[in-house]
Amino acid sequence: MAAAFYVCFLLWCFQINTAGAQLPPPHNLNVISMNTNYTLTWDWDQGSAESGAVNFTTHYVAKFKLKSKKKSPNWNTGCETTSDRSCDLTNKNLFYLGIYVFRVRASVNGIDSDWATKDFCPDEEAALGPPSKVALSPEGRNLDIVISDPLSSTNRSMREHHEDLYFQIRYWERSADGQALRSHSLSSKKRVVTLSNLQAWTWYCVSVQSRYDFYNKSSSFTPPLCTQTEGTIPWWEIVLYFLLSLVICFLVVLLYIYGFFRCFKKLKATFYPSVQLPTPFQYLCDFSGSDIPRLLPESHSELWCDKVTVCPAPPLLEIHSPPPEFLPEPTGLEPDSSGKHSRSSSGSGDSGMYSTGGGSSNLRQLHSGQDSQGPLDSEQVKMQDMAPGLKTHLLAADEGIVDMCV
Numbered sequence: 001m002a003a004a005f006y007v008c009f010l011l012w013c014f015q016i017n018t019a020g021a022q023l024p025p026p027h028n029l030n031v032i033s034m035n036t037n038y039t040l041t042w043d044w045d046q047g048s049a050e051s052g053a054v055n056f057t058t059h060y061v062a063k064f065k066l067k068s069k070k071k072s073p074n075w076n077t078g079c080e081t082t083s084d085r086s087c088d089l090t091n092k093n094l095f096y097l098g099i100y101v102f103r104v105r106a107s108v109n110g111i112d113s114d115w116a117t118k119d120f121c122p123d124e125e126a127a128l129g130p131p132s133k134v135a136l137s138p139e140g141r142n143l144d145i146v147i148s149d150p151l152s153s154t155n156r157s158m159r160e161h162h163e164d165l166y167f168q169i170r171y172w173e174r175s176a177d178g179q180a181l182r183s184h185s186l187s188s189k190k191r192v193v194t195l196s197n198l199q200a201w202t203w204y205c206v207s208v209q210s211r212y213d214f215y216n217k218s219s220s221f222t223p224p225l226c227t228q229t230e231g232t233i234p235w236w237e238i239v240l241y242f243l244l245s246l247v248i249c250f251l252v253v254l255l256y257i258y259g260f261f262r263c264f265k266k267l268k269a270t271f272y273p274s275v276q277l278p279t280p281f282q283y284l285c286d287f288s289g290s291d292i293p294r295l296l297p298e299s300h301s302e303l304w305c306d307k308v309t310v311c312p313a314p315p316l317l318e319i320h321s322p323p324p325e326f327l328p329e330p331t332g333l334e335p336d337s338s339g340k341h342s343r344s345s346s347g348s349g350d351s352g353m354y355s356t357g358g359g360s361s362n363l364r365q366l367h368s369g370q371d372s373q374g375p376l377d378s379e380q381v382k383m384q385d386m387a388p389g390l391k392t393h394l395l396a397a398d399e400g401i402v403d404m405c406v
Contacts, residue, residue: 023106023108023111023112023113024044024045024106024113025104025105025106025113025114025115025116026042026043026044026056026085026104026105026106026113026116027042027043027044027116028042028043029041029042029102029104029116029117029118030042030118031102031118031120031125033120033122033125033126033127034126034127034128034129035126035127035128035129035150035151035152035153035158036090036094036096036122036126036152036153036154036161037090037153038088038089038090038092038094038120038122038126039086039087039088039089039090040058040078040086040087040089040102040104040118041085041086042056042085042086042104042116043085044056044085044106053083053108054083054106054107054108055081055082055083055106055107055108056079056081056082056083056084056085056087056104056105056106056107057077057079057080057081057082057104057105057107058077058078058079058080058082058087058089058102058103058104059075059076059077059078059102059103059104060075060076060078060089060092060094060100060101060102060103061073061074061075061076061100061101062095062098062099062100062101063098063099063100063101063119064099066101075103076092078092078102081107087104089102090153091153094122095122096122096123096126096161097122097123097161098121098122099119099120099121100119100120100121101117101118101119101120102117102118102119102120103115103116103117103118104116123161123215124215127217127219128150128158128162128165128210128211128212128217128218128219129150129151129158129210129219130150130208130209130210130219130220130221130222131147131148131149131150131167131208131210131219131222132148132149132150132151133147133148134146134147134148134206134208134222134225135225136206136225136226136227138227138228138229138230139194139230140200140229140230140231141196141197141198141199141200141229141230141231142194142195142196142197142198142229143171143194143195143198143204143206143227143229144192144193144194144195145169145192145193145194145195145206145208146191146192147167147191147192147193147208148191149165149191149210150165150210150219158210162212162214162217164212164213164214165189165210165211165212166187166188166189166210166211167187167188167189167193167208167209167210167211168185168186168187168208168209168210168211168218169185169186169187169188169193169206169207169208169209170183170184170185170206170207170208170209170221171183171184171185171195171204171205171206171207172184172204172205173199173202173203173204174203174204174205174226180205187211198229199229200229200230200231200232201228201229201230201231202228202229203226203227203228203229204226204227204228204229205224205225205226206224206225206226207221207222207223207224207225208221208222209221209222
C-alpha cells in the first residue's frame with residue numbers, strides 16, 4: 001500500500017509540472033520610456049490558454065542584487081494579477097542611473113507560466129523628450145527664442161540627469177504661400193537664443209530638438225512656431241498714426257461734451273422748467289423756490305396759511321341833491337320882477353352862502369319824494385370805503401349857494 005501511494009504521488013506531481021510547462025510565458029517584453037516615465041509592455045498568445053481568464057504579474061529588482069550569493073533577492077511587485085498587457089512603473093521611483101530587471105508571468109486557473117525577464121537601464125535606454133515649451137519674441141530684425149528644458153515625471157528639468165543636454169534649432173523663412181524658402185540650423189546649450197541679421201518684416205518659423213550625445217539621444221522636433229520680424233517704421237507712418245490718434249481723441253472729447261450738455265439741459269428742463277405756474281397755484285409750490293407743485297399736508301396748513309374770514313359787503317350810501325323848489329327862501333331878500341334876487345345896497349356883487357335848515361327832515365322829504373316821483377336826474381355819489389363808525393350817522397345835506405342881486 002505504501003509503495004502504491006508513493007507512485008500515485010509522483011504521477012500527480014509530474015502532471016502538474018507538465019501542465020505548467022504547457023502554459024507559455026509572455027514574450028516581446030519592451031519598455032516604453034521618455035525622460036523618467038516607464039511603461040513595461042509584453043505580448044502573449046491567447047490561443048494557447050485553456051478556458052478561463054488570464055492574469056499577469058510583474059516584478060522588478062535592481063540587477064546588482066541578483067549577483068549576491070548569500071541570500072535570494074527580494075523582488076518588488078509592480079503590478080499584481082492584472083489582465084492588461086502593460087504595467088506602469090513610473091511611480092516606482094526608479095533610479096535613473098541604475099540597472100533593473102523586470103519579470104512577467106501569466107496565470108490561468110491557478111496555473112502559472114515561467115517568468116519572462118528583461119533588463120532596463122533608464123540612463124541608456126530611456127528616450128529624451130523635446131523641450132517642454134518654445135516661445136518667440138521679435139526684437140526689430142532679431143528674433144529671440146526662449147526654450148524650456150524637457151521635464152521629468154516630477155516636473156523637474158532633465159538637466160539634472162543629463163548635464164550635457166543641448167538644443168538643435170532649425171529655422172527657415174516662410175513665403176507668402178506658406179512654403180519654406182531657406183532652412184538654417186544651429187546648436188546651443190542656452191535657454192535663450194537670438195537669431196540676428198534677419199530680414200525686416202519677414203515671417204520665420206522655428207523648431208527645436210533636445211539632444212544628448214553620450215548615448216546619442218535625440219528627441220523629436222517641436223511643432224513649427226512662426227512669427228514676423230520687425231523693422232524701422234517710416235516717418236510718414238508715425239505722422240499718420242499721430243494725426244489719426246489726435247482726430248479720434250478730439251471726436252471722443254467732443255462727443256463727451258455734447259452728451260454732457262444734452263443731459264444737463266434735459267435735467268434742467270425737468271427739475272427747473274422755464275414756464276411759471278399760474279398765480280392761483282403758486283402757493284402750492286415749495287417755499288425753497290422750486291417750481292414743482294406740492295400740496296401742503298393738513299397738519300401743516302395752520303403753520304403756513306393765514307385764516308380768512310368772509311364778510312358781507314358794506315351798504316352803499318347815496319346822496320341826492322334836492323330840487324330847487326324844496327330849498328327854503330333866504331331871509332331879507334326880495335325877488336325882483338325878473339324872478340331873480342337882488343343884492344342889498346350896502347354890498348357890492350358878493351355871493352352869499354346859506355345852509356338849509358332842518359337837515360334831517362329835508363333828507364326824509366327827499367327820500368320820500370324820490371320814492372313817490374321816481375328816479376331824479378340828480379348827482380348820485382356812492383361811498384364804498386367808509387369807516388364802520390360812520391354807518392350810524394346821517395349825512396348832512398350840502399350847503400346851497402345862491403347868487404343875490406341888490
